[in-house]
Amino acid sequence: MNLMNSKSQAWFMDFAIALLLFTFTLVVYFSYTNNIQKQEQGNVDVMLKDAKSISNSLALDGYPDDWNNLTVIRIGITDDQNLNSTKLKTFKKLNYTLARQKFATPYDFFVYFVNEKGEVLNINTVCGAGYPLINTTYNIKSAYYYQDPSDSFLLDFMRDEFNADIYFGDNPTDNNDIDSLISNLSKYNFLMMEHPLLGGGEYNNFKDELNNYSSRGGLFMLSGELTASQGKELVGVDFFKKSGQATTDRNSTVNNTDQYLALNVGQNIVFAQAYYVENKSEAVSFKQLATFNNDGKNALSKWKYGNGTIYFFSDFDITSFNGNFVDLVEEAALSFIEGTCNPINLTISISPKDLVKTERYLSYKSKLVKMIVYVWQ
Numbered sequence: 020m021n022l023m024n025s026k027s028q029a030w031f032m033d034f035a036i037a038l039l040l041f042t043f044t045l046v047v048y049f050s051y052t053n054n055i056q057k058q059e060q061g062n063v064d065v066m067l068k069d070a071k072s073i074s075n076s077l078a079l080d081g082y083p084d085d086w087n088n089l090t091v092i093r094i095g096i097t098d099d100q101n102l103n104s105t106k107l108k109t110f111k112k113l114n115y116t117l118a119r120q121k122f123a124t125p126y127d128f129f130v131y132f133v134n135e136k137g138e139v140l141n142i143n144t145v146c147g148a149g150y151p152l153i154n155t156t157y158n159i160k161s162a163y164y165y166q167d168p169s170d171s172f173l174l175d176f177m178r179d180e181f182n183a184d185i186y187f188g189d190n191p192t193d194n195n196d197i198d199s200l201i202s203n204l205s206k207y208n209f210l211m212m213e214h215p216l217l218g219g220g221e222y223n224n225f226k227d228e229l230n231n232y233s234s235r236g237g238l239f240m241l242s243g244e245l246t247a248s249q250g251k252e253l254v255g256v257d258f259f260k261k262s263g264q265a266t267t268d269r270n271s272t273v274n275n276t277d278q279y280l281a282l283n284v285g286q287n288i289v290f291a292q293a294y295y296v297e298n299k300s301e302a303v304s305f306k307q308l309a310t311f312n313n314d315g316k317n318a319l320s321k322w323k324y325g326n327g328t329i330y331f332f333s334d335f336d337i338t339s340f341n342g343n344f345v346d347l348v349e350e351a352a353l354s355f356i357e358g359t360c361n362p363i364n365l366t367i368s369i370s371p372k373d374l375v376k377t378e379r380y381l382s383y384k385s386k387l388v389k390m391i392v393y394v395w396q
Contacts, residue, residue, distance in 0.1 A: 062396065063373050069124040070377040070394040076122060077130065077390065078379060081106060088113055094121050102132075102383040102390075104143035111148040118149070126396050129153055131363055132381075132388045139360040140388060144353035146360035153368045157181055158359045161209035164200050170214035170243060172335040176349050177211055189221060201225045204232050209356060213335060214243030222246045222253075230254055234325025238355060240348075242332040244294055255302035255324040256331070261293035261316065269293040271309045271318040271333070280308065280321075280330070280351040288318070288344065291336035296320055302329075328355070371395035 081095025087109060094113070096106040110118070110130075122128070131147035132140045138158075139146055146155035163177035164186040177183035184207075186200040197217070201224075204210070210232065217225065222245075233239050233254045245251055245258040252258075261268050266289060273286040288309055295316035298305040302322040309319035318333040330351070337344040365371075374395040380387050 063375060066126055066373060066394045066396065067375045067377070069122070069126055070128070070375050070392050073122050073124065073128055073130070073394065074377045074379050074390065074392045077110075077392070078381060088117075091117075091121060094118065097381060100382060102142070102381045102388065104145075104383075107145050107148070108143045111145045113148075115149070115151050124394070126394045127369070128392060128394045129363075129365060130390065130392050131155075131360075132383075132390055134359075134386070134388060139363055140383075141356065141358050141360050142383065143357070144350065147363055150369065153363065153365060155363060156361045157353075157356060158361045159209055159356055160207045161211070162186060162200055162203070162207045163211045163213070164197065164215060165213045166216045167214060170336070172345050173211055173213060173348065176345075176352075180349070180353065181209065183209075183211075189218065197221060197225070201228050204228055207232070207237065209238045209240075209352070211240045211352075212242070215241070216244050217246045219246070219248065222248075222251060226253060230324070233327035233329060236326035238352075239327060239329045240332070240352065241329065242335050243292060252300050254327070254329050255298070255300055255322060256296040256305075256320075256329075257299045259295050259297065259316075261295065261311070261314075264293055266338075267313050268311065269333075269338070270313070271311045273309045273319075275306055275308050277306075277308055277321060277351070279354045281347055282308065286341065287339065288337060289339035290318060290332075290334040291338050292334045293318070294333045296331050298322065365393060365395075369395060 076094055077096050078100065079093070079095035080098055081091065082093040083090060086092070091113070094110060096110050097103055119125070119128070127150050129147055129149035132142060134140055141157055146157065147153060157180065159181060161177065161181040161183040163174060163183045165171045165174060166188060174185065178185060184203070186195050186197060189197045230253065239254060244260055245253060249259050250257050269290045269292070271288045271290065273282045273284055273288065276282065276284060293311065295311065295318055297317065302324060305320065305322040307317050307320055310316060311318050317331070320331045322329055332348070335345055335348060372395070374393060377392045379390050381390055
């Protein structure tokens with residue numbers, strides 16, 4: 020019996036010790052879990068505070084009022100609660116590390132705007148601003164056509180920024196040649212043709228379709244030689260190649276400003292090839308933007324045809340210019356096409372540990388738009 024009692028007491032002691040250890044482990048576990056939850060909740064609260072602070076800052080004018088990347092003290096993108104698209108574009112270009120410093124936040128952030136339908140807005144080329152690895156694309160059907168690989172300066176831009184359908188040459192066995200472009204023309208809102216050099220038959224067959232495309236409201240950017248024949252009409256103007264191609268024939272000067280094409284009056288542009296248009300038929304609101312110095316021909320022009328807008332460039336290839344001419348053309352295309360962007364999915368570009376969101380309304384062009392600010396770590 021004494022042996023049995025001794026074994027019972029030993030078993031009881033082992034059980035008691037095991038129970039105490041188990042209880043201690045539970046207490047430590049739940050205490051640790053509770054502390055982690057409190058810490059994570061504390062992080063979320065701080066992040067939400069920073070998100071609201073960023074939103075509040077952006078809803079102000081900024082300081083100084085005409086701030087830029089060099090002078091900015093406080094980032095703001097409005098004028099009296101009205102969204103200023105120029106300030107928004109400056110904010111988009113601001114160094115991301117500097118922006119976080121100005122917002123006094125250690126967290127990552129991203130800002131974008133939606134309309135009453137929840138569509139992401141393209142405002143002055145900006146679909147969103149902040150974290151640089153978040154992909155934004157424009158929601159517009161576009162096409163790009165080129166005839167010669169050496170004249171394809173906007174190819175990558177059109178493909179990358181607009182996800183444009185690319186068409187090349189006039190091979191009837193190719194499903195992406197000029198015939199295919201024309202057959203699909205009705206689905207596009209933006210068309211860029213670089214040095215198309217249409218053959219006589221192609222011009223005759225496709226003239227009406229291209230005119231109809233522009234007339235119904237499409238944006239059309241065209242550079243270089245339309246056809247080998249001189250004086251052919253399209254979208255309200257006649258197209259020509261200059262008889263001389265010396266530097267003096269290709270040298271031009273900007274003589275008018277444009278809302279979207281950021282050229283300054285008096286700037287010199289020497290095109291690689293000299294082509295021009297004349298307003299002899301149905302162009303409306305025809306505007307000379309740059310003319311050749313030796314004869315005043317229209318080296319760079321803009322006009323309306325029906326409901327559409329057309330830009331003509333003697334060439335996208337420039338031999339002399341103070342700046343990057345192709346960049347200016349790209350910016351003009353992005354600025355002109357204000358509309359909507361494709362939906363933004365942050366989780367594709369980031370793997371946030373915590374993520375918070377704030378919303379507020381601003382006025383833009385007499386309409387309410389919702390500004391959405393995400394902050395995460």
